[in-house]
Amino acid sequence: MVWDTSLLWQFDILILLMMVICAVAALALDGLISSAIVTGVYSFLICLMWTHMMAVDVAFTEAAVGAAISTVIFLGTAQYINRWIKADRPGEQGIKQITLVIAVICAVMMLAATRDLPDWADPASPASTHLSPGFIRQGYHETATPNVVTAVLADYRSYDTMFESVVVFAAALVVMVVLRHTSHKHRKVLRLRPKREGRDTVLRGAAQSIIPVMQIFALYVLCHGHYSPGGGFQGGVIFGASFILLALCYNLKFSMNRFREHAVLWCCAGGVLLYAGIGAVCLALGWNFLGYEALARFLGVTEVMARSHGILAVEVGVGITVMAVMVSLYYDLASGGDLEEGL
Amino acid sequence: MDDLFYFIIAKYNYWASLVLLFIGLYGMIVRNNLMKKIIGMVIFQTAILLFIVSIGVKRGATVPIIEFSADKQPLLEASAYANPLPHVLILTAIVVGVAVLGVALALLQKIQRVHGTIEEDEILEDLRK
Amino acid sequence: MMDQAPVLMIVVPVFASLALTLIGPLGHRAAYGLLIASLSLSLTASLAMLVQVVQTGRAVHYRMGDWMPPMGIELVIDHLSAGVLALVGTCSLLTAIYSLHTARQDNPDRLHHYYALFALLVAGLLGMTAAGDVFNLYVLLEISALSSYGMLARGRGPAYYATFRYLVMGTIGACFYLLGVGYLYIMTGSLNMADLAEILSRPELRESVSVRIGFTLIILGIWIKMALFPLHAWLPNAYSRAGTTTACLIAPLMTKVSVYVMLRMMYTVFSADYVFQQIAWSRLVIFLASAAAVLGMITALSQRDLRKMLTYIIVAEIGYLTGGAWLANTAGYTGAVYHILADGIITLCLFMAVGAIIYRTGESRAAAMQGIFQRMPVTAAVFLVGAASVLGIPPTCGFFSKWYLLQGAVQAGAWVFVAALIIAGLVAAVMFFKLLEKAFFGRLDDLMIEKSNGKPGTAALKIRMDEAPLTMLLPLVFTGAALVGLGIYTNEVVQYLIRWSVPSGI
Numbered sequence: 002m003v004w005d006t007s008l009l010w011q012f013d014i015l016i017l018l019m020m021v022i023c024a025v026a027a028l029a030l031d032g033l034i035s036s037a038i039v040t041g042v043y044s045f046l047i048c049l050m051w052t053h054m055m056a057v058d059v060a061f062t063e064a065a066v067g068a069a070i071s072t073v074i075f076l077g078t079a080q081y082i083n084r085w086i087k088a089d090r091p092g093e094q095g096i097k098q099i100t101l102v103i104a105v106i107c108a109v110m111m112l113a114a115t116r117d118l119p120d121w122a123d124p125a126s127p128a129s130t131h132l133s134p135g136f137i138r139q140g141y142h143e144t145a146t147p148n149v150v151t152a153v154l155a156d157y158r159s160y161d162t163m164f165e166s167v168v169v170f171a172a173a174l175v176v177m178v179v180l181r182h183t184s185h186k187h188r189k190v191l192r193l194r195p196k197r198e199g200r201d202t203v204l205r206g207a208a209q210s211i212i213p214v215m216q217i218f219a220l221y222v223l224c225h226g227h228y229s230p231g232g233g234f235q236g237g238v239i240f241g242a243s244f245i246l247l248a249l250c251y252n253l254k255f256s257m258n259r260f261r262e263h264a265v266l267w268c269c270a271g272g273v274l275l276y277a278g279i280g281a282v283c284l285a286l287g288w289n290f291l292g293y294e295a296l297a298r299f300l301g302v303t304e305v306m307a308r309s310h311g312i313l314a315v316e317v318g319v320g321i322t323v324m325a326v327m328v329s330l331y332y333d334l335a336s337g338g339d340l341e342e343g344l
Numbered sequence: 345m346d347d348l349f350y351f352i353i354a355k356y357n358y359w360a361s362l363v364l365l366f367i368g369l370y371g372m373i374v375r376n377n378l379m380k381k382i383i384g385m386v387i388f389q390t391a392i393l394l395f396i397v398s399i400g401v402k403r404g405a406t407v408p409i410i411e412f413s414a415d416k417q418p419l420l421e422a423s424a425y426a427n428p429l430p431h432v433l434i435l436t437a438i439v440v441g442v443a444v445l446g447v448a449l450a451l452l453q454k455i456q457r458v459h460g461t462i463e464e465d466e467i468l469e470d471l472r473k
Numbered sequence: 474m475m476d477q478a479p480v481l482m483i484v485v486p487v488f489a490s491l492a493l494t495l496i497g498p499l500g501h502r503a504a505y506g507l508l509i510a511s512l513s514l515s516l517t518a519s520l521a522m523l524v525q526v527v528q529t530g531r532a533v534h535y536r537m538g539d540w541m542p543p544m545g546i547e548l549v550i551d552h553l554s555a556g557v558l559a560l561v562g563t564c565s566l567l568t569a570i571y572s573l574h575t576a577r578q579d580n581p582d583r584l585h586h587y588y589a590l591f592a593l594l595v596a597g598l599l600g601m602t603a604a605g606d607v608f609n610l611y612v613l614l615e616i617s618a619l620s621s622y623g624m625l626a627r628g629r630g631p632a633y634y635a636t637f638r639y640l641v642m643g644t645i646g647a648c649f650y651l652l653g654v655g656y657l658y659i660m661t662g663s664l665n666m667a668d669l670a671e672i673l674s675r676p677e678l679r680e681s682v683s684v685r686i687g688f689t690l691i692i693l694g695i696w697i698k699m700a701l702f703p704l705h706a707w708l709p710n711a712y713s714r715a716g717t718t719t720a721c722l723i724a725p726l727m728t729k730v731s732v733y734v735m736l737r738m739m740y741t742v743f744s745a746d747y748v749f750q751q752i753a754w755s756r757l758v759i760f761l762a763s764a765a766a767v768l769g770m771i772t773a774l775s776q777r778d779l780r781k782m783l784t785y786i787i788v789a790e791i792g793y794l795t796g797g798a799w800l801a802n803t804a805g806y807t808g809a810v811y812h813i814l815a816d817g818i819i820t821l822c823l824f825m826a827v828g829a830i831i832y833r834t835g836e837s838r839a840a841a842m843q844g845i846f847q848r849m850p851v852t853a854a855v856f857l858v859g860a861a862s863v864l865g866i867p868p869t870c871g872f873f874s875k876w877y878l879l880q881g882a883v884q885a886g887a888w889v890f891v892a893a894l895i896i897a898g899l900v901a902a903v904m905f906f907k908l909l910e911k912a913f914f915g916r917l918d919d920l921m922i923e924k925s926n927g928k929p930g931t932a933a934l935k936i937r938m939d940e941a942p943l944t945m946l947l948p949l950v951f952t953g954a955a956l957v958g959l960g961i962y963t964n965e966v967v968q969y970l971i972r973w974s975v976p977s978g979i
Contacts, residue, residue: 010353017360024364024387028371033379040383047390055407055426056397059434063390066442071386078379078449082456086377087463097374104373108366112359117682118659120354122401124423129402131662131672133429134422135544137408141418147410149428150435158432160537160546164600164612165436167487171593171616172443174494175623176450178586179633229409234439270491277487283538290480292539323439330446337453365652372641385644392648396655430658433608437651440615447622448640454626454633467634 013053020046033084037075044068057230058150061222065238070327073245077335145309146227154232155312155319159291162315163280166233166273166322173269173326180338201250208250215243223320227309233316237272237323244324245331253335253342256328262340265329272322276315283311291315357398364391378455378462382448389441393434400430475521479535479548482518482558483600485511490592497585501577504585508569508592515599516562519555526555527969534605542605543665549605553810553974556966557602557733560817563955564725565595567948571825572718574942575832579716580627587627591722594620598730607654607742608664610734611647614698618643621727624719625711632714639711642697642704649694656687657742669742679751688752691738699731701795702765705788713781717828720780725820728787729813732794736809739798745978749801758799763893765792770900779827780837782904783820786863789897790816796890797878801979805881810971812874815959819862819871822952826856829941829949842908843915848939851946853912855953860905862956865898870960 023043030036044067051060119126136153146152154162223236248256280291288295293311294304302310332340368391371384408428410418456462459470489511493504522533532551536542550558569591580587597617604610622643626636658664660683661672678684700708712724739748749755769789776782794816797809827837829852834841846853862871875894882890940946959966 010356014356017356021360021363021367024367027383027387028367028375028380033377036380036383040386043387044390047394050394051397054397054401055405056400056431056434057407059393059397059431059438062435062438066438067386067390071442071445074446074449078453081453082379082462086380100373101370104366104370108362111362111686114682114686115355115358115362116351118355118358121357121398122403124402124405126399126659127662127672128399128430128659129427129662132543132664133400133427133662136428137410137422137425138420140428141410141420147412147418149408149410149425150431153428153432154435156538157540157545158608161432161436161606161609161612164609164616165439167593167596168440168443168612168616168619170491171590171619171623172446174586174589174593175447175619175626178583178590178623179447179450179454179626181583230407234435266494270494273487274491277484277491281484281488284477284480289536289539290477290484291537294539334446334449334453338450369645372645378637381641385641389644389648392652392655395652396658399655399659429664433664436608436612440612443619444615444640444644447619448637451622451626451633451637451640454631455637458631458633471634 013050016046016050016053020050031086033082033086034076034079037072037079040075041068041072044071058148058232058235061230061235062238065235065242069242070238070245070330073249074330074334077331080335081337143305143308144312145305146312148227148229148232150230151226151232151312151316155315156293156308159280159312159315162319163273163276163291166276166319169326170269170273170322173329176330176333180333204250208246212243212247215246216240219243219320219324223316224313226316227312233319234323236316237320238327240320241324241327241331244328248331248335253332253340257332257340260328262332265325265332268321268325269329270322272318272320272325275318275321279311279314279318357401358395361391361395361398364388364394367391376464378452378464378467382445382452385448386441386445389437389444393437393441396430396437397434400427402426475525476535478518478521478525479533479550479603480537482515482522482562483548483596483603485514485518486592486596486599490589490596493585493589493592497583501584504588505569505573508588509566511592512562512566512569512595515595516559516566519558519562519599522550523555523559526550526552530973535603543663543668546609547605547665548603549666550603551974552970553733553736554602556810556814556970556974557730558599560814561595561598561602561726561730564817564821565591565598565722567821567825567951568718568721571721571828571945571948573944575717575828575945578832579718587624590620590623591718593617594624594722598726601730602733605666606664607657607666607669611651611654614647614650614734617727617730618647621723624723625715627719628714628716632711635707635710635714639707642707646694646697649690649697651694653687653690653692653694656683656690660684660687666737666742670744673743673747679747685752688738688743688748692735695731695735695738696795699728699735699791699795700788701791702761702768702788705765705769705791708788709781709784712784712787713778717824717831721821721824721828724784724787724824725817728791729794729817732791732798732809732813735795736798740976745801745976749979755799755801759796759887759890762792762796762799763889765789765795766893766897767792767900770897770904774900774904777839778837779830779839779841780824782839783823783827786823786901787820789901790820792897793874793878793894796887796893797881800878800881800885800887800890802881802884803975803979804877804884806975806979807967807971808874808877808879808881810974811870811877811963811967814966815862815870815874815956818952818955818959819859822855822859822862822949822956825945825949825952826852826859829945830856832945833939833941839908839911842911845912845915849941850938852941852949855949856912857909858953858956860909862960863901864905868960869956870963871956873960873963 027036027039048060048064140149140152144152144156219236219240222231226232244260283292283295284290286295293308297304297307368384368388405426408425459467535548537546597613600613663669697704766789769785773782773785797805831837862869865871865875
């Protein structure tokens with residue numbers, strides 16, 4: 002069998018090797034801030050890998066979520082914890098060695114068993130022949146959405162996506178409930194963060210010119226998700242990141258004056274409400290939950306176009322929730338829950 | 345030799361994700377520092393995501409966005425596009441991952457405030473007191 | 474409206490949770506009322522489905538977004554899930570009613586956010602039970618897990634470290650499940666349970682190593698989630714530090730729904746034939762289950778804290794359930810399914826009773842039981858019924874589940890499991906007799922003296938009725954009655970519900 006050289010396996014192997022090195026380094030380094038940065042590098046490498054695997058939507062999301070937001074909240078947390086780890090105590094070495102041995106045995110067994118898996122990138126594998134051709138062939142005709150990932154995400158599997166926005170909503174709620182709860186006695190709060198007034202002219206100038214562009218780009222990503230990579234998540238994360246950038250370049254209060262705590266909470270719930278509300282409207286019009294065809298009569302378009310509009314509407318819902326949740330996570334984690342001062 | 349070469353080429357992606365998986369799992373179970381546990385958790389999760397995304401790859405296929413011919417007809421040849429379903433699953437899973445990460449970091453900040461440390465053995469000592 | 478019941482049941486609590494997030498200014502009563510209203514609607518929908526499934530004898534399928542499965546996501550409510558849905562709906566509504574006083578005590582601030590998480594957790598559990606798609610199940614698993622982290626972190630005293638460990642273990646479990654789903658997807662190309670079952674029954678996949686790895690990962694992930702021995706270490710710490718309402722909601726439901734997911738995977742996605750012929754781990758699993766039952770009960774016996782004692786009983790009960798599910802015969806399966814229902818109510822009953830005692834005495838050590846029969850006669854009586862159910866004294870439902878499990882174990886020749894059931898029962902008997910002795914004959918003044926630092930004169934020595942408030946008593950009495958009622962109607966439950974769900978091949 003001739004190997005198709007269109008997939009650059011040398012390139013892949015290089016990235017994968019770098020990923021393994023980053024993973025080991027992130028776990029082995031003594032400084033927690035450097036670990037967090039290396040984890041960000043790891044996320045970025047995985048984006049490259051995914052782009053190369055033609056998973057552009059996934060790579061986009063990981064770049065925004067994994068490499069950007071995760072790193073920022075890691076660093077936000079690093080202000081409140083001991084930044085250097087202590088050497089592990091010798092007493093527990095035994096357990097660690099046993100764990101290592103078990104992990105290695107499992108790894109070897111699973112690596113050996115990959116022989117049984119279909120070859121990588123084989124177009125005849127079951128995963129590529131059972132359901133996915135159906136999505137590709139019918140998706141466009143049934144939803145009028147060329148981006149098949151968007152069509153599947155927001156229509157065929159829209160129920161999953163609704164709960165995914167509920168997951169992020171729940172995360173914001175849990176972080177709020179955990180961090181802003183102060184009834185227990187605390188030790189002295191570690192406060193390593195420097196006082197910053199946000200007077201740095203270069204940063205402010207850069208932020209002033211970048212943020213509007215970022216926000217327009219976010220809206221474009223959100224609305225153009227039907228035709229190009231992107232959609233509610235990616236757009237939402239980028240929009241949220243613009244507020245985080247504002248907080249980073251000025252200070253937390255400055256950002257919070259523009260996007261207040263209350264508005265954040267309303268947006269968190271409002272996005273999900275929009276999504277689930279559309280589902281409920283479809284249900285009230287006599288179709289099943291999230292059956293966007295119900296909207297056809299209402300909007301005066303064909304049923305296929307109604308699905309397309311339905312996808313856009315729920316993507317807006319996802320975008321609002323994700324944007325607000327990312328901002329909320331940053332506000333809470335970077336300020337330690339008191340919303341006084343951020344990173 | 346060719347067989348071995350082919351075997352490596354055909355499976356290296358699964359291997360890499362499994363290796364990353366066990367690196368993450370090892371860090372999660374063995375490291376004493378809770379922040380390191382969280383980082384191990386992130387690596388563990390992304391390794392699984394990498395594994396599932398690699399299912400979607402098809403040789404000679406492009407990104408799963410329908411292309412149009414010159415006369416505006418959609419080209420709907422299934423073999424021309426990568427499998428979209430794993431991408432959808434992983435989009436969901438990435439978001440779940442960041443949600444769990446946020447909650448873990450919030451708990452970590454609280455642990456530091458209550459116990460004054462994020463080293464597991466010291467926390468256990470503090471709890472025994 | 475009837476054909477929309479499956480989705481309404483899940484979505485109504487989600488809407489309630491969104492509303493609860495925003496209605497902070499309206500105060501505690503509004504939040505409480507909204508929670509109860511939404512859970513009542515949800516329970517009504519799940520009971521309506523139970524009736525429908527029992528009457529027609531056919532599973533209800535609901536196509537999400539009007540897409541045909543396997544392309545779209547479907548909800549499937551068959552006899553097994555209808556039973557579990559009714560259990561989840563009932564237990565969560567009772568806990569919500571019960572929470573009027575305790576939730577405010579445990580959550581001096583942000584009570585409405587706590588209630589929002591409560592509603593989300595219920596939505597997640599209901600969604601997991603109704604899911605007909607393996608990936609959808611993962612998403613809902615994470616919803617219930619995330620909201621339970623938030624609820625558990627607000628414990629009595631700092632519970633952050635215990636919650637963190639639970640989060641780490643829970644994430645490992647969920648990720649194993651996800652990886653297992655990935656393996657199944659790679660080999661079959663499908664995510665819909667019914668479709669997967671059909672593809673997996675093909676002979677070439679029966680022998681496949683990858684399918685076997687997928688099964689192993691999924692089952693391991695679920696075992697971590699349901700805290701099967703020896704993967705149980707996170708459970709007692711996380712649950713025993715939880716606030717009363719949190720414990721009453723999470724302790725009975727999370728592990729039971731996980732057991733349900735295990736049954737679903739074993740018998741619906743894979744088949745009894747595959748699990749017992751091809752995988753053939755029954756012996757090992759039954760051994761683990763027996764160890765869980767015996768060691769769980771013995772550890773429970775050695776605890777001084779009431780709540781911790783109950784959490785170890787959960788570990789033991791998980792042993793019963795797992796053993797029953799892996800006995801590979803009808804009696805064992807019937808016992809396991811019946812025990813999911815029975816143990817859900819038993820656990821709820823015991824946690825509610827202990828919660829009421831803690832609420833009144835402010836004390837969670839076993840010493841709080843002193844003279845409880847005089848102070849809180851109703852609570853003590855219900856606690857007695859709950860204890861009788863754990864021991865398996867007829868006519869409570871605990872007797873019948875033990876009966877089926879023993880019968881199944883004897884039929885399968887699993888003598889280890891028979892021995893474990895008997896030993897665990899004896900240990901539980903010792904434990905509860907010790908407690909009840911204190912409750913009956915213990916002198917109230919001992920506790921009072923202790924609380925007033927050894928000065929007998931200052932304590933109120935007069936025995937006073939000091940029963941829990943009515944919102945706590947009513948659900949408590951209802952669970953006690955349900956334990957007896959379920960026991961009396963065992964025949965009907967088995968005949969109309971469980972017998973229908975017995976998978977072919979066992």
